[in-house]
Amino acid sequence: MNLEAISSVRQVKQSHPQIQHANSILSSSAGYLSEYASDSSSTPSGNGYETPPSRLSTPVHRQMQMQESEMTLPARPQAAVPAPLTVGQGANGTVPPYDTLGHNRLSPPTPGVDDTPYIRFAIEQLTFDEELAGRGRHSSEVPDYSHSQQTISGQPVQTTPPQQQKQRQPPRRPLHFPRASSEQSRAKTGDIMLLPSDPPRDRHQLGFVPTPLRLISLGPLVLLCLLMMVGLIFSNIFALTNHGLYDYDGNFTPRYFVFEYLPPMLGFIIIFWLFVVQAAIYRTAPYFSMSKKTPTARRDRTLQTMPITPANFVLPDWRFFHLGEPMIGAVLTVFWLTNWTIPLLSCLYGTQWFTSVGTPRFRWTPVQGLAWFIVVQYLVLIAALIYCMIRFRRRNSALMWDPTCLADLIILFQRSNLLPDYFRSETKEDLPNDLPPRYCRLGYWTTNQSPDFFYAVGEANHPYLELSSSSDKYANEKMDSSRTSGESQEVLRNSQASSFARMLHSPWVRHRWCPWYLRDGAILAWAIAAVLLLVAFLVVSFVNHAVRGGFFAMLPARTQPNGFSPANFLFSFLPSLLGMFLFLAWQPIDVYFRAVQAYVNLSKHDGATARRSLLLSYNAQLPGVVSTKALINRDWKVAYFSFVSLMAATIPVLAGGVFTALLFANGEVRMTASMPGYIALCVLLSIYALSYLIIWPTRFRYLPHSVDSVGGNLSFLYASRLLKDSSIRNIRTKADFIARLNGRVGTTLTGDGRRAGRRTEKHVDQETKYGFGIYTGVDGKEHLGIDRMQRPGSGEMLVLTSRQNS
Template sequence: MNQVDTQIHSVKTTRPNIHRTDSIRSSSAGYLSDYASDASSTPNANGYETPPSKVSTPMQRPMQESEMTLPARPTEAALPAPLNIRSNRQERSRAERDVPDFDRLSPPTPGVDDTPYIRFAIEQITFDEELMGRGRHSSECYQTPAATRQPSDDQPAQNPQPQPQPNPQREPPRRPMQFPRASSDHRRGRAGEVMLLPSDPPRERHQLGFVPIPLRIISLGPLVFLCLLIVVALIFSNVYALTNHGLYDYDTNTSARYFVFQYLPPLLGMIIIFWLFVVQAAIYRIMPYFSMSKKGPSTRRDRTLQTMPITPANFVLPDWRFFQMGEPLIGAVLTIFWLTYWTIPLLSCLYGTQWFTNVGAPRFRWTPVQGLGWFIMVQYLVLIVALVMCMIRFRKRNSALMWDPTSLADLIILFQRSNILPDYIQSETKEHMRTELPPRYCRLGYWTTNQSPDFFYAVGEANQPFLELSTSFEPSANEKVESTRTSGESQAELRYSQASSFLRMLHSPWVRYRWCPWFLRDGAILAWAIAAVLLLIAFLVVSFVNKAVGRGFFALLPATTQANGFSPANFLYSFVPSLLGMFLFLAWQPIDVYFRSVQSYANLSEQTGATARRSILLSYNAMLPGLVALRALMNGDIKVAYMSFISIMAATIPVLAGGVFTALLFSNGEVRMTASMPGYIALCVFTSIYALSYLVVWPTRYRYLPHSIDTVAGNVSFLYASRLLKDSSIRNIRTKADFIARLDGRVGTTLTGDGHRRRRQNEKDTDREARYGFGIYTGIDGKEHLGIDRMQRPGSGEMLVTTGVGGRQGR
């Protein structure tokens, strides 16, 4: 006992230099070892080392010296005998045990922060609240206090002061964590890495150069010809009316001539607009791929995948984003398309009635407004120039496509062997893809590698390493993953925080059902519905109370037609109603586009999933407007069919509204604005259907997503970890028909990975089609992800699909 007292006295009086060393993680440790203790540290320059965590025996010190620090190892001559000194309570506890078990005791390792374990306990307590959306934001984490600054090896150690450990529960949340990406040095590649090299298409492979049908000369040519016919008709109308005192005699406002001069011009213009919608949709969906077909990097093309839109957005307001993305020609074309939309109100007031007295008996005759006729003619000539620009831009030699990428399944072919997929790790829960992904100069075409002569087709970045997704987070032997956190926080704590936060966001309904366009959120839809119903009631009351429209009303403007055919009253009561109707028509198009685009995810979110043709092969945005409603009806997508029908029906509102009113001279000598009652009744019916449609436009939970899908990156974020990208049965696909057959599971080699040939049990049996779902699945890296995959796979569990409602309710 005296010897022990002497040793204790020696420790207290000698007070050796106290030195604290940060735990250095072995460079050969893998990703899983980051969660373990940093006990295996490398020796420092002075020959000191960190004691093993299982047998460390920190010595008893006064309370002012209670911070755990590592004492410097004294020389062998002054090295005291090993001690195992504990407090009185610890001594009594150990004395009660017959056999000490150091593995079970494992006292805390000096120098190792236990914050990750505290954080784990806090997160487990708040996990249920987070899943219900009541907890703190999933992407936020409590800030860990920075480690106390320690002296270096060549500096004398200072007397350590006690540092109180703050309560993590009272720490303010900090900004959302940025997940580590592969560093720039890692992307440059090192010796022995597989590098992705661009290559020309081999002769035996499918030659590139596909252009969608709406952008080919065979489709744009007839559209240009139709525009030329309208230009010729306008020129003839203006010239003939000047030389022949008008065109035809006016009879009544319910005759065939009234339809020809008031309804037919805007109706022809609306046909051209629907044709432009089809051309515009084709431009949007293939423009990112045509941009990646260009040779050479461009500073404006380094964010093509995450910024260039693939869903049409050039309706009520012009879309000028392509000017900022290095595509000024496409930006000019879309601007001309948008200006052409507003020719419908001008065409509605192109013709009017004029009193002629020098051609036989005095009478009213139909005549064009000369100024409007020439202006519309110039506008259609500009449209012809824009269409010719499309022919020049979308030539076969400018394309690197094998077929038209109209569906989610086409992304599988484009990205199954891409080297940019590690950039998308944990991106499915991000809200804004544009700021989460690093800039990449992507290229679409054929590739090869520096270690294999094989050719393959994909989207990738030239001269960059081909990294597998499963190893994208693991640092190499002489490289550490970049971190923005403080030096006192270990890599294990950083990795733990990221994994824990990502899993909580992955299972959070608040994240799963977070995104919807602003104009389809509950508050916006409620406002639209109330406004539409109130305006509809006011419109019907003003129209039919006391037969105001049937009896006519005073124009409050001069109704006399001038020599050039212009009448202020006729122009006002034709242009303004048609303009308002055109606004209603264009305002519905984004709603229709959204329901078309998101229907694939809605079908995938069903409890039992959906077949390939009803989910990842759906291409409603690439169909003609009339065919969408019919195809959606056949597929059982009732809401898409209804929205598409309303988008077509709404085209009648500006056509009827612009031609229903005209100024007439009554027998008592008064000039009043009167309406063509058949056209006005039809206008009231179509307007009522349009207004009441806002009551059923609410998207259900099936159509809510974690983030927007209007870019290629937004869709790839739900596919980057899917096993569909690694399935060998869909490699080296030559035709889209073969690709569709493999996705349906109707061919010998299926997507189950077992490679067996499907057999019919009897002649009446039919093949069971493969089903796909959108939910939480186990990805190719062995971790949980949110996205698209097969509902069932051999050797793996079923997909977790959370919809919030059962069956097909609300769809």
């Protein structure tokens, strides 16, 4: 409607009202206004009229317009309601204002009633509707005006035909409006949206890299690999020019130790160093992946599928190839291949009969081809370590400190917008498939409603919803999208809630999961196999002095010019390979007991302090240090199994160097053993085999689901009040965070900001304790997870304990 038409409408109010109706170009809201104005009139006849909409409006827009029309339409007196109206058409298609008798078909206006508010309301609805839809005057969809004509006060106002309008107006590109996502739709209603932000200058600058992944650690490791390569190359070249290295002087001398035991021992230094680097890669790889500014394919399930506990031992871990980190997968594959250099180093040197140098005698000499193969393998390892230097550097990190324990998740997720996704996830067994995919980011954030900056893991441009107001919505998202009635939805919602409550209190759900290799059947099989093999090994070794007297190799023992002897290679490589398998097979057991020890301590009936639960970081400790710290914390199984893990490294070293081929006085060549090394090997194998009898995990070490990912641990923290505690907000350093958890500063985790005195040794029993059990979450509902044992206003945590759980 243009200004000329509007002014004509105003003249109608002042002059004789004669209105001729035709096809209108009003919007759907104006059409609704016509219905509203005539809802008290009689039903129109077949010659009635209707107002076609000038454009298509979405149901959401129409519903909004209807609601606003009812709210903003001015109240009209009852006397102003028009009389029943019957409108017909003339011969020329127009609507005459008078019938054949000259009577006005419209009811006369009521004196004293001003229709100006209605006209203004219609104009406002037109303007509002066009602005809301983003179309209207700039729309490329033009209605048909070929039969439209308005006559106001006897003066016809011709509308411009569409063809002429298209000629007068420059051509415009049609506007397309994609369907808004649920997050964008909520954003229009004023939801808080997380927006990525650079670190403020007054905040802690990010870029922390764990010590094992820094240049100061990887550099010496690369140097050690280079020294091993230089030593191997030197021994090869020196042996070729000097007819071997040294004379053989028996199997009880220092030279025997140097050539048989020392090479694999040096190789194990690299292996244990790689274990430390590997553990650092596992626990930080998800956060380095989330530190990238632009999300890429296959990184939408980082939290729930990317592992954080080492698992690259007996079999290579190729999961990173499927998680958007193929180079990390390649690095871990190289690390896994390096494990098998130990059997090769065990059979690297042997004895050879030389007759060209003085008196014919046996001399130590390297296996030329094997040495060069190990050199190439270490060269590939150096390339992998150099990539780690490039990948894990400060510019690629968004970490504040090393995420080694459960407490670090509190800082990373206390203001995350991903927590509603984990609603009722603590009882789900297949957690990775139950959680929705999210392109997560780690760093500083701000919101569209506040200028404050905070540090967290979240999804960019995604609503920030509190769990207390959104948990039911997320839990019943699929149910609400169905076409069930409101009553059936309520019944189903109550059924889901009651089912979840039963699962929370079910001992079977609480103690449901542990790795397959630690289930009762698997442990029983390992124990029986280990004991039987140990008995067979001891019987074969000592009955009839089989080892002391020597035995025939059943293979040629003569050493070739390149240093290779089939008998020496087989009885050095094969025992060391079996010993390496035993060593690697124990590592997952050790890793599991380290990872779940925090939950074991939290599951005790009186809980545990932060130092013994939330701050435990056994998987991030150096080999040997774990046993010492576990003894201090009285975590006996962790201490013992960590010791066995370290002790098992001596099995492939001794097994690979204990046998050698010797020429006896009667001219026979037999395989003999170095008895001191062989006796030590038997003792170590006995300890290793009997250790399988005590690895049965107690029920405390059984959890509802796996905890080898960030999401698996977060499912036990998402509803905890620890994430909302004001005393641990704005943490700048790890030392400050640890002090607050332990109650050593002015504030403790009481939830009400009360100040507490400095902790002393006399008040250790008053230190804040935490537990793993059923607690009241931030949404006021019961959850299974980690929280303070006692919290003002919420009572004590219910820890599911019994005699069989201890």
